[in-house]
Ligand SMILES: Nc1ncnc2c1ncn2[C@@H]1O[C@H](COP(=O)(O)OP(=O)(O)OP(=O)(O)O)[C@@H](O)[C@H]1O
């Protein structure tokens with residue numbers, strides 16, 4: 001088929017002045033873990049631009065810095081050096097509460113281990129970001145109901161996470177990530193804890209989301225899954241060694 | 251964030267952490283109940299003991315003429331001191347500190363009869379002021395002796411309440427009845443109102459009979475009084491009065507005015523002073539025990555909150571990843587601690603209150619008094635516990651809330 005280089009048809013980082021800012025705009029980004037005796041340089045100068053509606057896979061060997069990068073993208077962690085603009089906003093200048101608000105409104109995070117709160121129902125898990133946002137009862141009810149329909153779990157809303165299968169849990173987590181209509185959806189090996197068929201389902205869900213115009217960045221070890229995105233970024237030793245569109249014809 | 255969201259969150263946590271919640275609340279209930287009950291019983295006991303102490307008489311001095319212990323103006327020591335009503339009259343006029351005084355005659359194991367019934371009882375002779383000094387309050391319809399009874403040596407008698415019950419029966423009306431004292435008929439003019447009495451010098455008043463001292467002298471004929479009692483209303487003047495009593499008696503009976511053992515005196519105000527000091531110590535002790543209980547309870551709460559924060563770091567991480575602000579995370583823990591503490595304090599207070607309400611039915615009041623709960627104590631207890639809980643909850647929560655989400659999530 002044809003090549004996909006972002007929906008706006010421009011090359012990365014070269015959006016027309018009239019178009020919206022990139023969702024992710026990283027320049028010279030470094031991350032050093034200081035563990036006392038030794039310093040680990042997990043990211044050593046990342047340059048990454050992701051435009052709205054892109055669907056990106058991050059791949060690379062274990063320890064190459066994929067999770068570190070995604071955590072910084074999702075404002076769960078802060079870079080040691082360099083600039084990161086999320087949806088046009090310089091993240092380094094934000095305080096803790098502003099970062100919390102960014103995570104709440106702009107980012108939806110999907111984890112390998114789901115990270116659902118086990119004591120409360122699936123419904124309440126999905127409702128939580130809306131509570132933090134301060135949404136009213138009616139808005140929450142309608143939004144959560146709609147989200148469960150989107151992920152095909154309307155009949156499981158009142159179940160506890162422990163009463164759901166891995167694939168179902170991950171779908172609840174995706175519904176939760178979508179709750180506040182984020183500008184960016186991030187997923188760190190979302191299929192890593194799932195069997196092949198559940199993994200396929202989750203991947204299809206991501207494809208649908210991308211189809212609808214969401215911006216998605218996900219980490220995966222699975223080359224076949226990575227090829228179902230539209231752009232692959234390869235990390236090695238804390239550096240991007242390869243970055244290009246996926247050839248659907250292959 | 252609205253308080254409703256905290257509450258919603260709290261109720262979810264309650265569902266999830268039933269055991270921990272139970273333990274926390276139990277710790278606070280225990281601490282509050284222990285402190286309030288300890289202090290309640292302390293106060294009840296004090297009231298009971300003080301009331302019983304006053305049963306003998308409120309701040310009186312009981313004096314017994316003994317024998318001299320020092321030689322004086324050529325007279326040897328060891329002379330018996332014999333005092334009479336004339337001495338009492340002299341003391342009344344010469345020792346101005348004395349507000350009331352009465353001689354007392356005593357006859358042990360007299361025969362008290364009514365109809366065909368007869369009992370053995372101690373008989374005392376006293377004057378009009380004796381009744382008030384010794385808290386001998388008549389039941390309704392009765393009275394103590396008056397001046398005429400004494401002046402005319404009337405054969406009237408005031409009965410102890412127990413003796414009246416034993417002799418005439420529980421329900422019978424005694425006033426107006428005629429009883430025999432060692433064969434002589436006496437008119438009953440009053441029956442003692444039941445009172446608590448812990449101390450005595452000649453048997454409990456409830457078992458005794460009292461007749462006017464003039465009548466006593468006329469019938470039994472003693473010259474010598476057995477003892478006398480006097481009352482000094484100003485507590486600061488009691489010591490002076492006692493000294494002057496000895497000096498006056500020394501002058502009248504020619505003994506050394508510094509011979510304090512010639513007249514033995516029992517000053518019940520000293521007992522009160524001792525009791526006051528004792529109860530200050532006693533309640534301080536209870537307070538310290540209570541405070542320690544609270545500290546232990548507080549450590550328990552702090553422990554539980556610490557564990558709670560530690561165990562929930564992951565949960566906090568998830569919430570932060572979803573956009574919870576620091577204030578929300580801290581607020582959640584403070585809200586929980588406050589709710590738990592207030593609920594526990596209230597429950598502890600209600601427990602104590604219930605125990606105090608049921609207590610009178612156990613029939614132990616005569617021994618330990620009625621426990622009195624003070625809302626102040628309960629309030630302070632709850633506040634202290636709440637403070638400890640808040641402090642214990644706040645710092646770990648703040649630590650957790652200042653973690654970077656990635657770190658918290660790794661837990
Ligand atoms: N908290 C930390 N403290 C110290 N070093 C860390 C920390 N987190 C990650 N690292 C190090 O940073 C480097 C990158 O780790 P990262 O988790 O980003 O790798 P990854 O690409 O996600 O690997 P994997 O595929 O196994 O998940 C590794 O060398 C790792 O040991």
Ligand SMILES: [Mg+2]
Nearest residue numbers: 066067068188
């Ligand atoms: Mg990783």
